[in-house]
Amino acid sequence: MTSRSTHVLDTLVVGAGPAGVGIALALDAVDTLRYGLVERGTVGETFRRWPAEQRFLTPSFTGNGFGATDLNAVHPKTSPAFSLGLDYPNGRDYARYLGGVVRHFTVPVLQDTEVTTVVPSAGGFTVRTSRGTVEARTVVWAGGEFHEPSQARFVGGGLTDHSSTAAAWSHRSGRLVVVGGYESGIDIACHHVEQGAQVTVIDPDHPWDAGDGSDPSYRLAPRSRQRLVTAQATGRLVLSSAGRVVGVKTVHGGGLAVSVGGVGGVASDSRPILATGFGPGLGPVSGLFDRREDGWPLLDDNDESTMTPGLFLSGPSVRHGGLKFCFVYKFRQRYAHIARVIGERLGKDCAGLEAWREAGMLTDDLSCCGVECAC
Numbered sequence: 001m002t003s004r005s006t007h008v009l010d011t012l013v014v015g016a017g018p019a020g021v022g023i024a025l026a027l028d029a030v031d032t033l034r035y036g037l038v039e040r041g042t043v044g045e046t047f048r049r050w051p052a053e054q055r056f057l058t059p060s061f062t063g064n065g066f067g068a069t070d071l072n073a074v075h076p077k078t079s080p081a082f083s084l085g086l087d088y089p090n091g092r093d094y095a096r097y098l099g100g101v102v103r104h105f106t107v108p109v110l111q112d113t114e115v116t117t118v119v120p121s122a123g124g125f126t127v128r129t130s131r132g133t134v135e136a137r138t139v140v141w142a143g144g145e146f147h148e149p150s151q152a153r154f155v156g157g158g159l160t161d162h163s164s165t166a167a168a169w170s171h172r173s174g175r176l177v178v179v180g181g182y183e184s185g186i187d188i189a190c191h192h193v194e195q196g197a198q199v200t201v202i203d204p205d206h207p208w209d210a211g212d213g214s215d216p217s218y219r220l221a222p223r224s225r226q227r228l229v230t231a232q233a234t235g236r237l238v239l240s241s242a243g244r245v246v247g248v249k250t251v252h253g254g255g256l257a258v259s260v261g262g263v264g265g266v267a268s269d270s271r272p273i274l275a276t277g278f279g280p281g282l283g284p285v286s287g288l289f290d291r292r293e294d295g296w297p298l299l300d301d302n303d304e305s306t307m308t309p310g311l312f313l314s315g316p317s318v319r320h321g322g323l324k325f326c327f328v329y330k331f332r333q334r335y336a337h338i339a340r341v342i343g344e345r346l347g348k349d350c351a352g353l354e355a356w357r358e359a360g361m362l363t364d365d366l367s368c369c370g371v372e373c374a375c
């Protein structure tokens with residue numbers, strides 16, 4: 001790939017996390033499709049950066065042989081549970097799994113290559129990277145969201161640590177406030193309770209007791225609920241839905257005060273933790289997507305940008321109506337669909353993708369998703 005290159009790829013995939021590696025493997029099943037994968041760090045870069053204490057919430061289990069593909073697998077014939085010997089991998093473990101998959105299937109990946117701009121052109125896209133320019137007919141953005149931690153929307157936000165940082169997981173003693181009570185908030189709150197801190201989680205939407213529905217995008221995962229019960233039994237965990245955090249300030253004599261609208265102040269002996277999630281992380285393609293009312297990228301039924309034909313999105317920022325594809329087992333359902341749309345437009349044979357459907361890894365009819373469990 002050089003600035004004078006005339007080589008045109010059919011598809012360039014940006015980002016070598018589970019979304020990018022998975023989509024690359026599906027593209028590989030399309031006959032004679034020329035594709036490439038670029039990654040600004042190394043394969044599984046985000047997972048290498050996860051705080052050491054953080055583990056998957058979705059369990060891995062090698063059910064592949066009976067049509068129940070491991071929930072965290074990115075290819076029908078792989079299983080993190082099998083290759084790692086673990087059911088709840090941490091970030092480093094999962095990065096190892098992804099690296100192994102890339103090596104096993106010889107995925108063409110260019111590491112240490114950052115995409116800086118993506119410009120639509122007559123034949124597709126001109127993509128500028130830290131190593132030169134590449135032309136591609138289509139682009140799949142799989143850059144993830146981890147590099148866009150949500151910002152505090154209150155005064156004194158600079159006095160907080162985002163839950164994705166190592167600082168947030170460092171030892172805390174005494175009282176600690178966690179802002180946000182969904183998965184990442186409960187995860188880090190339980191961690192600090194286990195370490196002996198007295199934790200107050202503040203979230204006016206009280207996601208910890210979302211009783212209706214069985215979708216883990218709206219309800220705490222079983223592992224989190226179990227940990228919550230154990231943490232509450234210590235008497236050192238308070239869950240508060242009394243109001244919204246409106247400010248944080250330092251207190252004369254030490255510590256911080258977290259102001260909660262309509263309630264007053266809650267003391268935190270160390271920097272409060274912000275566990276309010278991530279943005280869509282679109283980076284250089286941000287301007288190439290329209291937005292939904294809730295701010296997430298607007299996509300058509302093929303996960304393609306509604307304003308930039310040929311630009312697809314893979315990963316946890318995919319939303320269709322009320323469906324959130326924010327777990328691996330959800331967004332992987334779209335790898336083979338996107339690969340088939342790209343392949344068919346170029347007149348390629350896509351029969352190889354049927355193996356993905358047989359493994360339960362292809363959802364092309366969005367109306368079938370979101371079925372609730374009866375019990």
Ligand SMILES: Cc1cc2nc3c(=O)[nH]c(=O)nc-3n(C[C@H](O)[C@H](O)[C@H](O)COP(=O)(O)OP(=O)(O)OC[C@H]3O[C@@H](n4cnc5c(N)ncnc54)[C@H](O)[C@@H]3O)c2cc1C
Binds near residue numbers: 114115145
């Ligand atoms: C704390 C946390 C816990 C989670 N737990 C689970 C779980 O238990 N189970 C589950 O299924 N999901 C979980 N998720 C959700 C989801 O699986 C992860 O967010 C996952 O990392 C998403 O995969 P991805 O490939 O889209 O993004 P990433 O893994 O972030 O990969 C994106 C890659 O793109 C690269 N990149 C970004 N920008 C550029 C650029 N400009 N040029 C080149 N490369 C670029 C990055 O370096 C990175 O390697 C969790 C998410 C978080 C944040």
